[in-house]
Amino acid sequence: MHRKSLLSLFMLSMGAALIVAAMAVGVASARTQATRNLVVTQGGGAFDTLDPQLAYVSNDWGLQYNTELTLLNFPTAAGTAGTKLIPQAASAMPAIANGGRQYTFHIRPGLKLSDGSSVSAANFQRAFERNLSPQMYAQWGIADGLDQFLVGGAKFAAGKAAHISGVDANGLTLTIHLTRVVPQFTSIMGMPWFQAVPSNLAYSNNKGGIRVYASGGPYYIYSNNLNKLTVLKRNKHWQTSGYFTSNWPSNPDVITIKSTPNSDGTAELLQAEKGQVDLAGVASQDIHDTVQTYGINKKTSKGELIIGPTTCILWNAMNDLAQNGTTKKTNVRKALNYAMSRTVQNSYYGEQAGKASEQILVPAIPGYNKLTYYGGTGDLTKAKNVGGTDLKDAPLNIYYRASSTAQSNIAEYMRSQAVKLGMKPNLTPADPADYYGALETKATATGSGGYNITASGGWCADYEDGYDYFNVNFDGRNIQPTGNADYMYFNNATFNSHMDAAAAKTGSARATAYGNLDKEFMQTYAPLIPREIPNSREFAAPRVGNYIYSTWWGQGYWNAIKVPAT
Amino acid sequence: VIQFLVRRIFWAFFLFLAATGVTYVLFFVIPSDPARIAAGKAATAPLIKHIRHMMGLDLPLYHQYWNFVWALVRHGSFGYSYVNGEPVRSMLAQEIPVTASIVLGGVILYLLIAIPTGVISALRPRSIMDRVGMVFVLFGVSAPSVWVGTMLLYLVGFRLGWTPISGYCGIKPTSAFGECGGFWPWFSHLILPWVTLAIGSAALYTRLIRANVMETLSEDYVRTARAKGASPKRVLVQHVLRNSMLQVVTILGMDLGLLLGGALFIEFIFGLPGLGQQILTANNSFDLPVIIGITMFACLAVIAFNFIVDCLYAWLDPRIRLT
Numbered sequence: 001m002h003r004k005s006l007l008s009l010f011m012l013s014m015g016a017a018l019i020v021a022a023m024a025v026g027v028a029s030a031r032t033q034a035t036r037n038l039v040v041t042q043g044g045g046a047f048d049t050l051d052p053q054l055a056y057v058s059n060d061w062g063l064q065y066n067t068e069l070t071l072l073n074f075p076t077a078a079g080t081a082g083t084k085l086i087p088q089a090a091s092a093m094p095a096i097a098n099g100g101r102q103y104t105f106h107i108r109p110g111l112k113l114s115d116g117s118s119v120s121a122a123n124f125q126r127a128f129e130r131n132l133s134p135q136m137y138a139q140w141g142i143a144d145g146l147d148q149f150l151v152g153g154a155k156f157a158a159g160k161a162a163h164i165s166g167v168d169a170n171g172l173t174l175t176i177h178l179t180r181v182v183p184q185f186t187s188i189m190g191m192p193w194f195q196a197v198p199s200n201l202a203y204s205n206n207k208g209g210i211r212v213y214a215s216g217g218p219y220y221i222y223s224n225n226l227n228k229l230t231v232l233k234r235n236k237h238w239q240t241s242g243y244f245t246s247n248w249p250s251n252p253d254v255i256t257i258k259s260t261p262n263s264d265g266t267a268e269l270l271q272a273e274k275g276q277v278d279l280a281g282v283a284s285q286d287i288h289d290t291v292q293t294y295g296i297n298k299k300t301s302k303g304e305l306i307i308g309p310t311t312c313i314l315w316n317a318m319n320d321l322a323q324n325g326t327t328k329k330t331n332v333r334k335a336l337n338y339a340m341s342r343t344v345q346n347s348y349y350g351e352q353a354g355k356a357s358e359q360i361l362v363p364a365i366p367g368y369n370k371l372t373y374y375g376g377t378g379d380l381t382k383a384k385n386v387g388g389t390d391l392k393d394a395p396l397n398i399y400y401r402a403s404s405t406a407q408s409n410i411a412e413y414m415r416s417q418a419v420k421l422g423m424k425p426n427l428t429p430a431d432p433a434d435y436y437g438a439l440e441t442k443a444t445a446t447g448s449g450g451y452n453i454t455a456s457g458g459w460c461a462d463y464e465d466g467y468d469y470f471n472v473n474f475d476g477r478n479i480q481p482t483g484n485a486d487y488m489y490f491n492n493a494t495f496n497s498h499m500d501a502a503a504a505k506t507g508s509a510r511a512t513a514y515g516n517l518d519k520e521f522m523q524t525y526a527p528l529i530p531r532e533i534p535n536s537r538e539f540a541a542p543r544v545g546n547y548i549y550s551t552w553w554g555q556g557y558w559n560a561i562k563v564p565a566t
Numbered sequence: 567v568i569q570f571l572v573r574r575i576f577w578a579f580f581l582f583l584a585a586t587g588v589t590y591v592l593f594f595v596i597p598s599d600p601a602r603i604a605a606g607k608a609a610t611a612p613l614i615k616h617i618r619h620m621m622g623l624d625l626p627l628y629h630q631y632w633n634f635v636w637a638l639v640r641h642g643s644f645g646y647s648y649v650n651g652e653p654v655r656s657m658l659a660q661e662i663p664v665t666a667s668i669v670l671g672g673v674i675l676y677l678l679i680a681i682p683t684g685v686i687s688a689l690r691p692r693s694i695m696d697r698v699g700m701v702f703v704l705f706g707v708s709a710p711s712v713w714v715g716t717m718l719l720y721l722v723g724f725r726l727g728w729t730p731i732s733g734y735c736g737i738k739p740t741s742a743f744g745e746c747g748g749f750w751p752w753f754s755h756l757i758l759p760w761v762t763l764a765i766g767s768a769a770l771y772t773r774l775i776r777a778n779v780m781e782t783l784s785e786d787y788v789r790t791a792r793a794k795g796a797s798p799k800r801v802l803v804q805h806v807l808r809n810s811m812l813q814v815v816t817i818l819g820m821d822l823g824l825l826l827g828g829a830l831f832i833e834f835i836f837g838l839p840g841l842g843q844q845i846l847t848a849n850n851s852f853d854l855p856v857i858i859g860i861t862m863f864a865c866l867a868v869i870a871f872n873f874i875v876d877c878l879y880a881w882l883d884p885r886i887r888l889t
Contacts (some may be wrong), residue, residue, distance in 0.1 A: 037744075043837075046847075048650060092833030205602065205620070222743060226650050227847065228660075228839050231744040256744040258733065260837040266716075267732040267837050270724045276731060433852045437602055482611045495847045 051209020706769025827864025
């Protein structure tokens, strides 16, 4: 039996031997044989689609900045310089005629897509058509009113025309005719939806859209397994002139993006600290220790923690249509603005999650001026003074996502503050299958079970204009039975006319008008509680050089980063 | 034997139909609107209606179920993801090898640990080996795999740098850019997940094997075999182990089937893109076709392994007949 015991012991040690063998193998590096490969890992979020006309999520657009060729684009530059559009495919800013109803873009000669085909106006015309075609799975363009302000847009979107009559492609000249004055149109042209696509790029009735396609930016999508691995390679046809290489450099040869949809982020951070990947997000649970170890925005020999603002604003929406009528009263909405501390709410998202704010506009948007009106610290005395007797026993349905720890905490905090105000709060968890359904549907918002206030909500810029913050979200004339973006169901005739007036202005007058709207909105109506401009928190491995943070995309410019060849 | 096989196949088919029916109904009667979810945020009513029609959700439920079963039987199709439109079958084809790698490697590892430890403990009760084995069992049972995995990832992967921290490489060498592949990369990425899976399960199996072997050692036929002069090795291998393994094989069959449905925690901790990760993603986004596809696969795995276990019974114990 002794020999058998030894044999068994030997077998027992097999497991340990396997571990030792693996250790001998060492780390199979996440980097591959390419010369300068920037490896990015996305813990907790994959791409839903990278189809140029279907993509509408921040990380989709963050990637597409590297692959797109738009008529106008944001330069790869730090700070506010990176939030100002400059001509990219267009030789200059558009020529505007017909009282603001006609935009003409002249496209630079010699531009090519990654497949070697020449870029002409037809490539941009196709982008417009893919935005509106009924043969496409989703029509975000319609949600943004593209069909209404493009001449022939509605007819094309209804499938009654082969082309949009108001989008005229003639060689290198693209002329766009609008049904009405749309001063923000220039800004809209910087959106990835309007990038040059192959003029025969198919329509897609699949939500994932077209995954790999020729593009005109510094990189193109080489391979794309949406929720696992996406590889960008340098576009060998990218322009070599100083204007392009300085405004849109292409430093890495390859950009590899690894997605781990359900990670809590810690493993990705460890990988970046170990140099197994180059860029990783920093999750809430890790941020404190990472700040302690690396500081903020300080390059060290062991890596760098980068924290920067985004162009998003988070808020708590207050429903004007709730049947109990509580949040229809302006003084109650103002009282809640005083009562709900921004600092406390933001703390539930962890350290360095963002910066408290009390307004709609963010610093990157023309017209922004910092406003402080409610104090943001949860002033119950002022709240009671403003709310008066309207607060007493007033029902307050607090709508939140129960699966979110932060939202649950915020909802509980709101409940406790409301109780202190003498209100009768009630926690109303969202349908776990469909958080937005109740918010977007007017009948639900109006019904007796309707919500009064949400624990979360917000907006990120589609384009750099106050219109995208105010008119898109708060113009009550656009409220529909479903599909609403205005979860406040705020519809005020005076404010609508003020928004119309701001939208009709151009240049610095426009910026001033939106700045004034920002002040009027919160001081006079207060239909929501703006609470935070969220931060992006990213960690760069020691080998990462030339990291430039983009406020617009809320991440580093991948195309600018320098990594050594391996 | 043929009668047995026919009966089992028929039974498996019935189980499969029942499982698909229940799963389908459960997922489609819960109060959610797949068309609204698929349409995305700020979708207009006409768009939702259009998508509902495209998905066939405007048909009666029995019709939808029939379409689902017919697509599955006729085309082997589980449908398409609501989130990205990808065929569920091709998603499963990518994820099954990952989960299978984790599960099969983990099972081999824990059997390599559990069988000798359990047998030694049974042969030498209250010996040092037995007591060490029991400490191991206590640790393995007490330590959640989430904690074990995180500790291994931090200590072995990050601090010592002996293995990759996270991610997966296929076993086949690949020339696809950005993808890693080959036996050693595959092995080094999976060793920590295997150990994590093995620690908890090895403890349970050690306990089970120890108890079974001790019980079998006291059986009359073992005493008879010894009395007839059979060598200790022959007694252990031919009489004790073979009979002790019946229960182990039963539980192993069920474990394998269930684990193949998604080694959820292991995949989550180590960022492995397997079925567990996918079902989490699908659950968060209410991607019903993907959830159903993975459920169906898990169901098939359980049926298949139970069938194999039934066949193994007859081999392990000739008194059991395949009739």
